[in-house]
Amino acid sequence: MPAHEETSEDTSEATSSPLDGERAHLAGSRAALRAMREDVQALDIRDVTANWVNAAVLQAQIDDRIKALADLSHTPLFFGRLDYRHPVGAQEAEGAEGEQFYIGRRHVHDAQGDPMVIDWRAPVSQPFYQASRNNPLDVDRRRRFGYTGGELTAYEDEHLTDPAETEQTSKLLQAEIERPRVGPMRDIVATIQPEQDEIVRSGLGGTVCVQGGPGTGKTAVGLHRVAYLLYAHRERLARTGTLVIGPNRSFLHYIEQVLPALGELEVKQATVEDLVTAQVEVRGTDEAAAAVIKGDARMAEVLRRALRSHVTLPTEGVVVVRGSRRWRVPAYEIEEMVGELLARDMRYGAAHEALPQRIAHAVLVRMEEAGEAPDDRVQNAVARTPAVKAAVKAIWPAVEPSKLVLRLLTDPEFLAAHAEGILTGDEQKQILMARPARSVKSAKWSAADAVLIDEAGDLVARTHSLGHVVIDEAQDLSPMQYRAVGRRCSTGSATVLGDLAQGTTPWSTESWAQALFHLGKADAVVEELTAGFRVPREVIAYASRLLPAISPGLAAVESVRESPGSLAVREVAADVLAAAVVAACEESLVHEGSIGLIAADARIPALADALTAAGHAYLSPGEETTAASRLTLVPASLAKGLEYDYVVLDEPAAVVDGEPDERTGLRRLYVALTRAVSGLIVLHAAKLPEQLL
Numbered sequence: 001m002p003a004h005e006e007t008s009e010d011t012s013e014a015t016s017s018p019l020d021g022e023r024a025h026l027a028g029s030r031a032a033l034r035a036m037r038e039d040v041q042a043l044d045i046r047d048v049t050a051n052w053v054n055a056a057v058l059q060a061q062i063d064d065r066i067k068a069l070a071d072l073s074h075t076p077l078f079f080g081r082l083d084y085r086h087p088v089g090a091q092e093a094e095g096a097e098g099e100q101f102y103i104g105r106r107h108v109h110d111a112q113g114d115p116m117v118i119d120w121r122a123p124v125s126q127p128f129y130q131a132s133r134n135n136p137l138d139v140d141r142r143r144r145f146g147y148t149g150g151e152l153t154a155y156e157d158e159h160l161t162d163p164a165e166t167e168q169t170s171k172l173l174q175a176e177i178e179r180p181r182v183g184p185m186r187d188i189v190a191t192i193q194p195e196q197d198e199i200v201r202s203g204l205g206g207t208v209c210v211q212g213g214p215g216t217g218k219t220a221v222g223l224h225r226v227a228y229l230l231y232a233h234r235e236r237l238a239r240t241g242t243l244v245i246g247p248n249r250s251f252l253h254y255i256e257q258v259l260p261a262l263g264e265l266e267v268k269q270a271t272v273e274d275l276v277t278a279q280v281e282v283r284g285t286d287e288a289a290a291a292v293i294k295g296d297a298r299m300a301e302v303l304r305r306a307l308r309s310h311v312t313l314p315t316e317g318v319v320v321v322r323g324s325r326r327w328r329v330p331a332y333e334i335e336e337m338v339g340e341l342l343a344r345d346m347r348y349g350a351a352h353e354a355l356p357q358r359i360a361h362a363v364l365v366r367m368e369e370a371g372e373a374p375d376d377r378v379q380n381a382v383a384r385t386p387a388v389k390a391a392v393k394a395i396w397p398a399v400e401p402s403k404l405v406l407r408l409l410t411d412p413e414f415l416a417a418h419a420e421g422i423l424t425g426d427e428q429k430q431i432l433m434a435r436p437a438r439s440v441k442s443a444k445w446s447a448a449d450a451v452l453i454d455e456a457g458d459l460v461a462r463t464h465s466l467g468h469v470v471i472d473e474a475q476d477l478s479p480m481q482y483r484a485v486g487r488r489c490s491t492g493s494a495t496v497l498g499d500l501a502q503g504t505t506p507w508s509t510e511s512w513a514q515a516l517f518h519l520g521k522a523d524a525v526v527e528e529l530t531a532g533f534r535v536p537r538e539v540i541a542y543a544s545r546l547l548p549a550i551s552p553g554l555a556a557v558e559s560v561r562e563s564p565g566s567l568a569v570r571e572v573a574a575d576v577l578a579a580a581v582v583a584a585c586e587e588s589l590v591h592e593g594s595i596g597l598i599a600a601d602a603r604i605p606a607l608a609d610a611l612t613a614a615g616h617a618y619l620s621p622g623e624e625t626t627a628a629s630r631l632t633l634v635p636a637s638l639a640k641g642l643e644y645d646y647v648v649l650d651e652p653a654a655v656v657d658g659e660p661d662e663r664t665g666l667r668r669l670y671v672a673l674t675r676a677v678s679g680l681i682v683l684h685a686a687k688l689p690e691q692l693l
Helices: 019-041 052-068 171-178 196-201 218-232 234-240 249-255 273-275 289-293 298-308 331-343 348-369 374-381 388-396 401-410 410-420 426-432 447-460 478-485 510-517 537-549 572-588 601-613 652-657 662-673
Strands: 003-006 079-083 102-105 115-119 137-149 151-159 209-211 244-247 268-271 317-321 326-327 466-470 493-498 525-529 568-569 594-597 629-633 644-650 676-684
Touching: 003 137, 019 052, 019 079, 019 102, 019 115, 019 151, 019 289, 019 331, 019 401, 052 317, 137 171, 137 331, 151 171, 196 218, 209 218, 209 510, 218 234, 218 244, 218 466, 218 493, 218 629, 244 249, 249 388, 268 273, 273 447, 273 478, 289 447, 298 401, 298 410, 298 447, 298 652, 317 348, 317 388, 326 348, 331 348, 331 388, 348 374, 348 388, 348 447, 401 410, 401 447, 410 426, 493 510, 510 525, 537 568, 537 662, 537 676, 572 594, 572 601, 572 676, 594 601, 601 629, 644 662, 652 662, 652 676, 662 676
Parallel strands: 102 115, 209 493, 209 525, 244 268, 244 466, 466 493, 568 676, 594 629, 594 644, 644 676
Antiparallel strands: 003 151, 079 102, 079 137, 137 151, 317 326
16 A cells, blocks of 8 residues: 655646645635534524523533634544445445545534534444455545644555455554654544454443553553543433543643543543542551551441441330320331331431431321321421431431541441451551541541542442543552442443553552452453554563563563664663763653653652753653653653653662562563653663563
């Protein structure tokens, strides 16, 4: 499939070449998009809204539509074209001429409503990703376009039904995959591969788990799946909501432009900590051993027992005075009500609200038996009487989730009573606060404590469920964190993204079956991406030497990119290591694209000083790279999920030693080694970990 590019000779030819025709269509499409945007901007809603509230809501919707129709000058409006052999949906025997569709990031139509660009998510666009010579899906020609700075400069044709044309790798596709990265993460809509497309277009009803090694595009696949689901199920997800969960704010900032580039502005992004800290502020930390215990799923049963312990069976009946009459509900009858509520395993708060109504109903039955005719208003009034309220307070008192967790973590006897048979004595001692706090506000809550409070909160009142949740870097979640996320999609579905080999928390999951069970999605489909498109073959092969030690049995990524010379491992003397690192950064800055200097967290200050002394400004993770500022200094603990064209890795042994155990350290090193898209320089003074030798 030869690529057709503009040359100096092309510009002198008559404007009748195919490239000129495609440019004309691009110009026409941009003009049509501007007209679509101007039509929305010109809408006058003054006479169609009943009040200012409706007007504000409608205006917000219009503003969002205007944003979605923005024409990004450096983002191609379309990237491909499909020439069908027959009209879409028609039988071949009809013999009618085929149709032609331009595939892009969003739908664009002309003044008559005819499509000029088809949204990549539309069914008619799917053959752009799925058609092959073995199964052309009625596509005669697939055309890809090449752009430079937003200008269409090349095209490449693949004739899927021509037996004389040999199959070749698309040079434009490869160039787009390898294009240098400056700024936040880009969409991959022009480069989605067939196996990725199948995951992207899987239905809303089921949960999908994607195991993917470095460079396989799992994060991009997850984000494009959200965009596809919003396209295919717009109305439903507009009601129920969508959420993307990432490991930290730096990562979320890195990916935040992908969905807006696809015209999707309503997807919220958060970390797990963001979700569970609505009631408390995290100001403390846990030792690793304590955090592992607090994150264990067994804590859910400890919390349930502790909460239910507040329920006390009545010892005497309730007497309600109404006018001159006294109505008595005996203790045994109230005990039956309590037993029924416990047996139904209702939310604690719902049962707390139901009990006074049950007691009041029993009073109403007695009133009716005595010849009175009370209605619902009387029942509500009885439920609010001092006698009933006092009884409920004694039998089924209201419980504040944060106070419940605080008591468990500060009262050894209370914890022992409800953790008996679940946690050992040593485990109980591990999670008790060293300095018990006097109140919820003064407590130095840890991130794991906040998850416990969230669990307790759900035991009291059901957590609101969204329509779809995406969880990235999911291998690092604890069982209790999975439960927290699962509550937010209990009636919806999820896309779970991760790599077991990159689990770098002490509580990281050992298997997806285990993780999905805690998430409440045990029936999820697990897909594995093993083809790498970003990390060069030399680099991923070097990093994969660690796999037998960090994740035995996990398949290594097979990179499709050959890049000779992309890996350099250099040993230097300890006293010149910092200078060598700076020199390696300067060597990398000669190339186009972003540069990441990754090092053990403890070595970051020294390297920062060395860069500053050499006159090099640098960014922190999450800060957007620009053409003028391309070097980022990255602590190894924040490298996960990020990518740079060129990476300089400082002292691998220090990265390993910076973690509480060797396996976690080697996993952290695996992450650091696989952040490079075009080239990796490893510098070390200490001996390399033996797994790399």
